[in-house]
Amino acid sequence: MTNNPAPAMVDWDLAVSFGSRVAGEGPTVSREEAVAAVAELRAGADRSTGLVREFTGLVAEDRTAPVVVVDRPGWIQANADSFATILGPVIEQLAAKKRPPTGLALTVGSKVTGAEVGGLLGFLAGKVLGQFDPFFGANGRLLLVAPNIVHVERELGALPRDFRLWVCLHEETHRVQFTAVPWMRDHLFGEMQRIAETIEPQRLLDDGFKRVTEALKGGGGSLIDAIGTPEQKEIVDRVTGVMSLLEGHADVVMDGVGPTVIPSVAEIRRSFDQRRKGVGTLDRILRRLLGLDAKMAQYRNGAAFVRGVVGKVGMHEFNAVWDRPENLPSKAEITDPAAWVSRVL
Structure with a gap:
């Protein structure tokens, strides 16, 4: 058994190269436009820190996490690195419970898996505007995908300066969340490890494909709904709440x-909320399979939860949610803010 099974069982280099081909380069911009966009995004991220602090009351040190303006291949590489970190415990658990392949079988399997992961990353790389990666280094990093931001602002007919700052506000809020709440990163990573501990490889092989197919046919749910055990789904419900x-x-x-x-x-x-709905049959199928429809619900339900609690008790009292993991809302409480207020406050 290799000491580091994650890279061996997934060909990450292939995932990055294949995903980059799938994603494409994005809109055509001149060198001057590209330089201006990068500078404006960096300035927007720096400006957003104080704005988020003033509005939320969460205190995060300035520039503790680097701001990285990337193209689509750069985003894919960054997420391949994160996937390798996050999936490490899962793959180690699989290797411990089932004899891992070696030799030619391992090489072929890692390339198949690499292509599958690359296809997923390539699809997402054309859609993501920004992302805070909490698993990079000690403090994480803020990624802003310049070609996608330019593409969407053109598609919406938005003023570039306004749209870029708007995106930066959202992503900088995530940086503040993880920086001002230092236990959040380890909490989420711990939940990933708990999922790994519940994986049963044989059960996954026996009927996992059948359930994925049923999900694709319109039975509802994402990959985790299709192949997850009750224990895994309980963990996923907690993560969904977070x-x-x-x-x-x-x-x-x-x-x-x-x-x-x-x-x-x-x-x-x-304009942006209308765009979030997605277009095209393939897009809708992939959104369902990957759980992106559920992610859109997360935005709506999570925002309603925050507004419901803040409207009832104010932002200062709401910030008790960040005090410790036990104060995080459950999936059920997200749609019932009063229940969270009763339990925590």
């Missing part, structure tokens, strides 16, 4: 801060 909180909180910050610094924010929000 992710709904993080995404909804960032959306509330965008909408709360936006009108004070972004003149066209109302029009941006209307």
Whole structure:
């Protein structure tokens, strides 16, 4: 058994190269436009730190996490690195419970898996505007995908300066969440490890494909719904509650801060929410399989939760949610803010 099974069982170099081909390069921009976009995004991220701090009351040190403006291949490489970190415990668990392949079988299997992961990353790389990666280094890093931001602002007919700051506000809120709440990173990584501990390789091989096929046919749910055990789904429900909180909180910050610094924010929000619905049959199938439809619900439900609690008790009392893991809302509480208030406050 290799000491580091994650890279051996997934050909990450192939995933990056194949994903980059799938993603394409994005819109055509001149060198001057590209330089201006990068500078404006960096400035927007720096400006957003104080705006988020003032609105939320969360205190995160300036520039603790690097801001990296990337193209689509750069985003794919960054996420391949993160996937290798996150999936490490899962693959180690699989290797411990089932004799891992060696030789030619390992080489072929790693390339097949690498191509599958690359296809997934390539699809997502054309859609993601920004992302905070909490698993990079000690403090994480903030990724802003310049070609996608330029593509969407053109598609929406938005003012570039306004749209870029709007995106930065959302992503900087995630940086503040993880930097001002230092236990959050280890908490999420621990949940990933708990999923790994529950994996049964034989059960996955026996009927996992059948359930994935049923999900694709319209039975509803994502990959985890298709192949997850009850114990895994319980963990995923907890993670869903956390992710709904993080995404909804960032959306509330965008909408709360936006009108004070972004003149066209109302029009941006209307146009962007319409775009979030996705277009085309293939797009809808992939969204269902990957759980992206559920992610859209996370934005809506999480934002409603934050607004519901803040409206009832104020932002200062709401911030008790960041005190310790036990204060995080469950998936059920996300849609019932009063229940969270009763339990925690």
